[in-house]
Amino acid sequence: xxxxxxxxxxxGGGSTYTAGxxxxxxxxxxVFPIECIKLYDNNAERQEKVAKACEIIAREINPDVKFSxxxxxxxxxxxxxxxxxxxxxxxxxxxxxxxxxxxxxGVVGQETCGPGGIAYGLRTIGAVIEMIDYMEKYSPxxxxxxxxxxAAIVAEACRRLRPDSRIINIxxxxxxxxxxxxxxxxxxxxxxxxxxxxxxxxxGWWTSIEDKEGNDLMPALKKYCAERxxxxxxxxxxxxxxxxxxxxxAAKQLIEIEPETxxxxxxxxxxxxxxTVEHADKNYTRANEIMDRREKDVFxxxxxxxxxxxAKGTFFAASEHSQFIVELACALAFNTKExxxxxxxxxxxxxxxxxxxxxEIPCIVGKDRVEPMSIGRIPTFQKGLMEQQVASEKxxxxxxxxxxxxxxxxxxxxxxxxPSAKVAKEILDDLIEANKExxxxxx
Amino acid sequence: xxxxxxxxxxxGGGSTYTAGxxxxxxxxxxVFPIECIKLYDNNAERQEKVAKACEIIAREINPDVKFSxxxxxxxxxxxxxxxxxxxxxxxxxxxxxxxxxxxxxGVVGQETCGPGGIAYGLRTIGAVIEMIDYMEKYSPxxxxxxxxxxAAIVAEACRRLRPDSRIINIxxxxxxxxxxxxxxxxxxxxxxxxxxxxxxxxxGWWTSIEDKEGNDLMPALKKYCAERxxxxxxxxxxxxxxxxxxxxxAAKQLIEIEPETxxxxxxxxxxxxxxTVEHADKNYTRANEIMDRREKDVFxxxxxxxxxxxAKGTFFAASEHSQFIVELACALAFNTKExxxxxxxxxxxxxxxxxxxxxEIPCIVGKDRVEPMSIGRIPTFQKGLMEQQVASEKxxxxxxxxxxxxxxxxxxxxxxxxPSAKVAKEILDDLIEANKExxxxxx
Numbered sequence: 001x002x003x004x005x006x007x008x009x010x011x012g013g014g015s016t017y018t019a020g021x022x023x024x025x026x027x028x029x030x031v032f033p034i035e036c037i038k039l040y041d042n043n044a045e046r047q048e049k050v051a052k053a054c055e056i057i058a059r060e061i062n063p064d065v066k067f068s069x070x071x072x073x074x075x076x077x078x079x080x081x082x083x084x085x086x087x088x089x090x091x092x093x094x095x096x097x098x099x100x101x102x103x104x105x106g107v108v109g110q111e112t113c114g115p116g117g118i119a120y121g122l123r124t125i126g127a128v129i130e131m132i133d134y135m136e137k138y139s140p141x142x143x144x145x146x147x148x149x150x151a152a153i154v155a156e157a158c159r160r161l162r163p164d165s166r167i168i169n170i171x172x173x174x175x176x177x178x179x180x181x182x183x184x185x186x187x188x189x190x191x192x193x194x195x196x197x198x199x200x201x202x203x204g205w206w207t208s209i210e211d212k213e214g215n216d217l218m219p220a221l222k223k224y225c226a227e228r229x230x231x232x233x234x235x236x237x238x239x240x241x242x243x244x245x246x247x248x249x250a251a252k253q254l255i256e257i258e259p260e261t262x263x264x265x266x267x268x269x270x271x272x273x274x275x276t277v278e279h280a281d282k283n284y285t286r287a288n289e290i291m292d293r294r295e296k297d298v299f300x301x302x303x304x305x306x307x308x309x310x311a312k313g314t315f316f317a318a319s320e321h322s323q324f325i326v327e328l329a330c331a332l333a334f335n336t337k338e339x340x341x342x343x344x345x346x347x348x349x350x351x352x353x354x355x356x357x358x359x360e361i362p363c364i365v366g367k368d369r370v371e372p373m374s375i376g377r378i379p380t381f382q383k384g385l386m387e388q389q390v391a392s393e394k395x396x397x398x399x400x401x402x403x404x405x406x407x408x409x410x411x412x413x414x415x416x417x418x419p420s421a422k423v424a425k426e427i428l429d430d431l432i433e434a435n436k437e438x439x440x441x442x443x
Numbered sequence: 444x445x446x447x448x449x450x451x452x453x454x455g456g457g458s459t460y461t462a463g464x465x466x467x468x469x470x471x472x473x474v475f476p477i478e479c480i481k482l483y484d485n486n487a488e489r490q491e492k493v494a495k496a497c498e499i500i501a502r503e504i505n506p507d508v509k510f511s512x513x514x515x516x517x518x519x520x521x522x523x524x525x526x527x528x529x530x531x532x533x534x535x536x537x538x539x540x541x542x543x544x545x546x547x548x549g550v551v552g553q554e555t556c557g558p559g560g561i562a563y564g565l566r567t568i569g570a571v572i573e574m575i576d577y578m579e580k581y582s583p584x585x586x587x588x589x590x591x592x593x594a595a596i597v598a599e600a601c602r603r604l605r606p607d608s609r610i611i612n613i614x615x616x617x618x619x620x621x622x623x624x625x626x627x628x629x630x631x632x633x634x635x636x637x638x639x640x641x642x643x644x645x646x647g648w649w650t651s652i653e654d655k656e657g658n659d660l661m662p663a664l665k666k667y668c669a670e671r672x673x674x675x676x677x678x679x680x681x682x683x684x685x686x687x688x689x690x691x692x693a694a695k696q697l698i699e700i701e702p703e704t705x706x707x708x709x710x711x712x713x714x715x716x717x718x719t720v721e722h723a724d725k726n727y728t729r730a731n732e733i734m735d736r737r738e739k740d741v742f743x744x745x746x747x748x749x750x751x752x753x754a755k756g757t758f759f760a761a762s763e764h765s766q767f768i769v770e771l772a773c774a775l776a777f778n779t780k781e782x783x784x785x786x787x788x789x790x791x792x793x794x795x796x797x798x799x800x801x802x803e804i805p806c807i808v809g810k811d812r813v814e815p816m817s818i819g820r821i822p823t824f825q826k827g828l829m830e831q832q833v834a835s836e837k838x839x840x841x842x843x844x845x846x847x848x849x850x851x852x853x854x855x856x857x858x859x860x861x862p863s864a865k866v867a868k869e870i871l872d873d874l875i876e877a878n879k880e881x882x883x884x885x886x
Contacts, residue, residue, distance in 0.1 A: 253864070257852065257853065257856060257864045258853070259849065271856060271863060271864045272863055272864060272865065273862055273863050274862055274863040274865060274866065275863070275865065352797070352798075352799075354795070354826075354830075355795075356795075380834050380837045380838050380841065380853075381834065381838060381850075381853040381856075381857060383797075383830070383834055384830060384831050384833070384834020384835065384837075384838070384857045385831075385834070385857065387797075387826070387827060387830030387831060387834070388827050388828075388830060388831035388859075390827070391823050391824065391826055391827020391828075391830070392827065394823045394827075395823050395824060395827075398823065406702070407824075409700065410700065410701070410823075410824040413700060413714060413824075414824060414827045414828065416831075416859075419716055419717055419862060420714060420715055420716050420717040420718070421696070421700045421714045421715060422715065422717060422718065423717065
């Protein structure tokens with residue numbers, strides 16, 4: 001049966017990732033046929049720069065796909081099948097604050113972990129909920145594939161505020177690491193193996209990696225990781241920047257602490273706080289790297305394409321690891337029953353973990369359907385760390401819902417990256433000041 | 444019906460608390476009739492000093508009670524109704540290490556919280572299990588009332604290793620704080636109110652305090668605590684020492700972080716680590732205070748009593764708050780159905796908390812029976828903190844059972860008082876060295 005052409009809106013159209021995503025969609029129309037791609041953003045100027053280049057890219061790769069952009073929610077969300085959401089509320093200027101404010105208090109400065117992630121979460125919840133409501137109003141049968149960060153807090157907010165909405169929260173980090181695993185194993189593609197994994201977003205562990213004959217690949221991977229971390233096989237490009245490589249190297253230490261599993265590298269921020277803070281430059285963080293390189297490069301390239309009137313020779317390319325977005329959309333539209341790591345309500349999947357929490361676990365995705373796989377019981381170490389972290393994330397969401405200073409303070413106090421309630425309060429007060437245009441007022 | 448005379452062994456006979464406990468037992472024979480009191484300790488010399496003074500005290504208060512002491516387990520544990528256990532493995536010399544080793548790494552140095560408590564736990568588990576086995580062998584119908592620290596880890600070890608044994612784990616800290624509450628309220632005695640409380644040992648919160656007419660006393664207590672902490676009404680004596688008063692003062696800050704409940708002051712060590720470490724004297728800790736004052740005073744007083752041949756004028760007295768031990772024994776022996784805060788298996792009492800954990804909650808105690816009260820659901824902040832802490836305690840017990848270095852490292856890494864896995868390892872390696880005569884070998 002021929003696959004029906006899909007109508008897609010990319011929310012966060014002005015993102016530096018948009019051109020790559022658009023390219024990837026256009027190059028995959030054999031598996032995921034597309035009728036139209038719309039970009040949507042509330043920042044007209046930023047989006048237009050990206051959109052004008054993407055328009056040329058679209059015309060050159062696949063002129064049959066209709067391409068447009070808008071800042072009008074009704075126009076964006078009407079008559080669509082999929083929302084691909086990659087928004088960044090406050091842009092990199094606020095990410096810089098997420099990173100630098102904690103660091104000024106000697107605490108990990110990272111945009112998705114610890115206080116930085118909580119700050120970013122409190123900026124993002126409202127925008128994601130707003131998009132869900134637009135989608136439900138204008139295209140109630142559409143699906144939103146959300147890979148906006150901080151995914152854990154966004155997912156918890158969805159669970160609390162829009163539990164029945166058609167949003168799927170997914171993160172590219174496991175995909176990215178599985179690509180590294182594939183390289184370490186010399187397998188070429190992560191499609192060559194099946195994984196078992198559990199955790200929260202940016203906070204999880206692989207328990208099984210098997211090839212298609214059922215052979216256990218974990219021993220070889222664990223041995224490699226224990227000796228060398230994940231650094232060497234990190235792909236070229238932006239990810240070769242120093243802060244990212246530090247993170248990949250950390251896997252070697254993480255597996256020493258917990259040798260039964262393979263770690264998500266973000267655990268570094270929770271278990272190696274002191275070294276992370278020591279190695280950080282308080283005056284030049286990852287946000288600065290991105291603003292100085294990727295952001296500049298991307299917008300310059302967009303200008304170049306528009307000026308040249310062609311995308312010939314562009315460095316924009318369909319990144320291998322954004323492929324999962326198309327695969328997920330295919331699964332939902334065409335019932336592929338493929339396996340993904342998604343962030344879904346626990347509901348017993350992890351037996352001995354908070355039942356009312358969002359967890360990242362393997363799921364089978366079919367036509368309009370997500371079937372989480374049962375994980376069973378998890379060990380004490382992982383359970384304890386996850387319970388603490390999920391409590392911190394839940395309190396952040398409670399703080400947003402209740403506009404509660406107390407809950408925001410408790411969220412930061414609870415977090416493993418924060419040494420005490422006193423430091424939590426100092427950071428919180430600085431974050432409130434920096435985010436006053438974006439956070440709800442906290443009483 | 445006349446109450447049957449009970450046979451009691453006090454395990455940890457050489458404790459500085461023994462004379463007070465013996466006095467208390469002797470003064471309460473109207474409610475808890477006693478046939479004999481035996482002291483038991485593996486430190487013959489230390490116990491003999493205490494025992495010879497207690498023998499004189501016993502003769503002068505209540506000559507009908509048979510009094511003896513022994514280092515022989517069979518003699519101690521044969522034909523008894525109750526074991527009152529207050530052992531301290533490694534004595535104050537090791538407590539000093541529990542406190543100073545973490546402090547040397549900038550981490551809270553406390554004998555029941557954090558790395559110090561874990562170290563003390565790994566020393567104590569074996570001794571408590573040994574006593575349970577002696578009791579079951581020589582007096583299978585006896586009850587052990589265990590108030591040895593660190594109670595949380597000891598209780599978890601009992602749950603894991605001797606789940607059906609007749610041991611009741613109880614702590615005097617809630618009693619001590621409730622006496623302070625009674626003074627704050629001007630009520631004279633904590634018997635004037637009923638409480639609801641939940642948590643782990645040294646890690647819990649009061650949610651309700653009502654007088655016998657059902658009037659809510661929480662608002663007045665919370666208001667007082669928020670303004671002044673618990674310090675002012677701390678009783679005279681050893682507890683007026685500076686480290687203890689610091690702890691009582693901390694309540695004011697703790698209730699600011701979580702204003703819906705009244706905090707157990709030990710939460711200070713987890714939520715105010717930085718201030719606690721800053722105010723600590725790395726060279727003179729609580730163990731030094733006790734060795735220099737209480738321990739010296741107690742042994743000098745024992746010598747004085749023995750030399751004088753009378754306890755007339757002694758400062759040994761039945762402390763008000765050790766009264767709960769007699770009350771608990773009465774409940775078990777004579778079915779009083781009195782209410783106590785005990786450390787018991789959760790089993791659903793706290794609905795949204797680790798079901799396989801020991802929790803401190805109100806229980807009704809009757810003849811050979813403990814009935815925990817149902818707590819229901821607890822808030823996110825408390826749940827998150829408790830899950831993290833209980834995971835740290837469970838990993839300590841797993842480390843002991845499996846002789847696992849990995850689990851011990853994870854236990855310390857997990858603990859909220861420890862900033863990173865690296866610091867956890869440094870502390871652990873120092874603790875292993877200090878405890879080599881007491882810990883099982885860790886592989």
